[in-house]
Amino acid sequence: MSNKIIKIFDTTLRDGEQSPGASMNMEEKIQIALQLEKLHVDIIEAGFAAASPGDFEAIAKIADAVETSTVCSLARAVSRDIKAAGDAIATAKHKRIHTFIATSPIHMEYKLKMAPDEVIRRAVESVAYAKTFTDDVEFSCEDAGRSEMGFLKEILDAVIEAGATTLNIPDTVGYRLPNEIGIMIKELSDFVQERAIISVHCHNDLGLAVANSLAAIQNGARQVECTINGLGERAGNAALEEIVMTLKTRADYFEGYDTNIHTKEILLASKMVANITGISPQPNKAIVGKNAFAHESGIHQDGVLKHQETYEIMKPEDIGLNNADTIVLGKLSGRHAFSDKIASLGFNLSEEELNHSFERFKILADKKKEIFDDDLRAIITDEIVKVEQVYKLINLQINDCMNGVPSAALSVEFEDEIITDAGIGNGTMDAIFKTVDRISGIDGELTDYKVNAVTEGKDALARVVVKVIFEGNKPAVIGHGLNIDTMVASARAYVSALNAYLASKDTNRARARGGI
Numbered sequence: 001m002s003n004k005i006i007k008i009f010d011t012t013l014r015d016g017e018q019s020p021g022a023s024m025n026m027e028e029k030i031q032i033a034l035q036l037e038k039l040h041v042d043i044i045e046a047g048f049a050a051a052s053p054g055d056f057e058a059i060a061k062i063a064d065a066v067e068t069s070t071v072c073s074l075a076r077a078v079s080r081d082i083k084a085a086g087d088a089i090a091t092a093k094h095k096r097i098h099t100f101i102a103t104s105p106i107h108m109e110y111k112l113k114m115a116p117d118e119v120i121r122r123a124v125e126s127v128a129y130a131k132t133f134t135d136d137v138e139f140s141c142e143d144a145g146r147s148e149m150g151f152l153k154e155i156l157d158a159v160i161e162a163g164a165t166t167l168n169i170p171d172t173v174g175y176r177l178p179n180e181i182g183i184m185i186k187e188l189s190d191f192v193q194e195r196a197i198i199s200v201h202c203h204n205d206l207g208l209a210v211a212n213s214l215a216a217i218q219n220g221a222r223q224v225e226c227t228i229n230g231l232g233e234r235a236g237n238a239a240l241e242e243i244v245m246t247l248k249t250r251a252d253y254f255e256g257y258d259t260n261i262h263t264k265e266i267l268l269a270s271k272m273v274a275n276i277t278g279i280s281p282q283p284n285k286a287i288v289g290k291n292a293f294a295h296e297s298g299i300h301q302d303g304v305l306k307h308q309e310t311y312e313i314m315k316p317e318d319i320g321l322n323n324a325d326t327i328v329l330g331k332l333s334g335r336h337a338f339s340d341k342i343a344s345l346g347f348n349l350s351e352e353e354l355n356h357s358f359e360r361f362k363i364l365a366d367k368k369k370e371i372f373d374d375d376l377r378a379i380i381t382d383e384i385v386k387v388e389q390v391y392k393l394i395n396l397q398i399n400d401c402m403n404g405v406p407s408a409a410l411s412v413e414f415e416d417e418i419i420t421d422a423g424i425g426n427g428t429m430d431a432i433f434k435t436v437d438r439i440s441g442i443d444g445e446l447t448d449y450k451v452n453a454v455t456e457g458k459d460a461l462a463r464v465v466v467k468v469i470f471e472g473n474k475p476a477v478i479g480h481g482l483n484i485d486t487m488v489a490s491a492r493a494y495v496s497a498l499n500a501y502l503a504s505k506d507t508n509r510a511r512a513r514g515g516i
């Protein structure tokens with residue numbers, strides 16, 4: 001029985017961020033990258049360096065912070081992109097450039113308007129240029145799922161010659177069926193042999209991304225590209241947790257295959273990505289959905305109590321789900337119990353983060369009788385992804401939500417001064433956001449607003465995620481707010497978006513001066 005290690009290439013921070021509404025700020029990306037490292041993913045695709053100064057900086061910061069996983073940047077097959085990618089990952093301990101060009105007839109003719117020969121020439125030049133930054137170069141044939149086999153072999157041969165070490169075969173539009181992917185990967189891996197690693201990158205347009213990735217593994221792929229919670233362009237990518245847990249749970253079938261993933265970190269990664277993006281997996285989502293290990297019917301509950309395996313094919317604890325996820329701490333719990341609990345949830349906080357989180361826990365415990373693990377996860381995530389608070393919400397009062405004119409009075413701290421102002425709006429939320437705009441003198445346009453209850457119960461914490469375009473400058477920035485009161489959470493989210501906007505303006509200014 002040979003041991004075939006399947007490399008897990010996580011693209012939550014790149015393809016996952018392409019999910020509508022999933023953009024993340026730099027701090028958030030760094031936290032997710034650190035969690036991916038704890039999960040032991042082999043490669044973290046940290047972004048697309050040429051896309052914007054913010055993307056570049058986030059990749060560079062991740063390259064600095066991550067020790068063990070390889071840090072990768074995507075680049076189109078153009079020298080400007082490759083240079084940006086190479087510069088962004090420069091400080092990484094292990095670094096990869098992932099360059100791509102489309103190879104299907106439809107993409108070459110209509111999108112690239114390039115002849116096949118020209119596409120091969122560009123691919124070869126790009127791989128050769130990427131090699132000047134790092135030895136580890138991945139080449140992707142975009143829309144390989146609809147490309148001709150003869151052409152794929154020709155271009156793969158050429159890029160291997162130029163130095164590509166991983167060859168990715170994306171089913172970009174999620175068109176292929178598992179059997180077809182299997183046949184395709186078998187033919188390509190027989191052709192490539194040991195000259196490079198074959199990878200797959202499957203989209204989920206027909207709900208087959210995970211099945212297709214598994215079929216590819218069975219037929220010679222040794223790397224799979226995937227995302228936490230299956231985030232990604234359109235219907236998303238193959239879900240990391242589903243691929244990894246299938247290989248583990250059905251080791252009898254996938255005999256000899258394994259990954260380096262530390263599965264106990266899966267749940268934390270999933271919750272962190274959901275908290276940060278505001279996109280929660282559906283309750284019946286495999287592995288990480290809220291109901292994935294819940295037994296509703298009496299017959300099932302009875303069976304599980306008698307013997308867990310009657311209705312459970314995986315152990316919840318293998319993904320980090322602790323069944324003692326009930327009431328954990330209360331207002332009498334001390335700092336020690338709190339910090340033990342935080343560590344058991346997999347967080348590793350600095351002294352300052354721990355102090356702030358403990359303070360917030362105490363405030364919450366005064367208002368909410370039962371504090372659950374999910375409450376703590378929400379507080380900690382909110383704490384560690386916080387950008388510098390140039391503006392800080394100190395106080396909020398709202399009036400006349402139903403019959404009168406909705407109004408809000410806010411106090412905000414700015415440069416050691418407390419500024420108080422009040423305003424009216426079409427609704428309470430509108431009044432709050434307009435008042436923040438007036439205080440800061442910076443106009444914001446709200447483009448997205450999401451609110452979720454962190455746990456069940458009337459006294460649940462509300463988690464608000466907003467997207468705001470300030471001063472007409474796109475893209476929208478994201479802000480988070482967490483509070484037992486939805487209006488306070490909303491005000492916090494809006495102020496946090498404002499702070500994120502100011503931080504990104506500083507970054508852009510520094511880049512323009514050549515500081516970054």
Ligand code: KIV
Nearest residue numbers: 100140142143170172
């Ligand atoms: O779906 C796709 O083809 C991609 C490539 C850039 C790998 O995301």
Ligand code: ZN
Nearest residue numbers: 015172201233
């Ligand atoms: Zn993709």
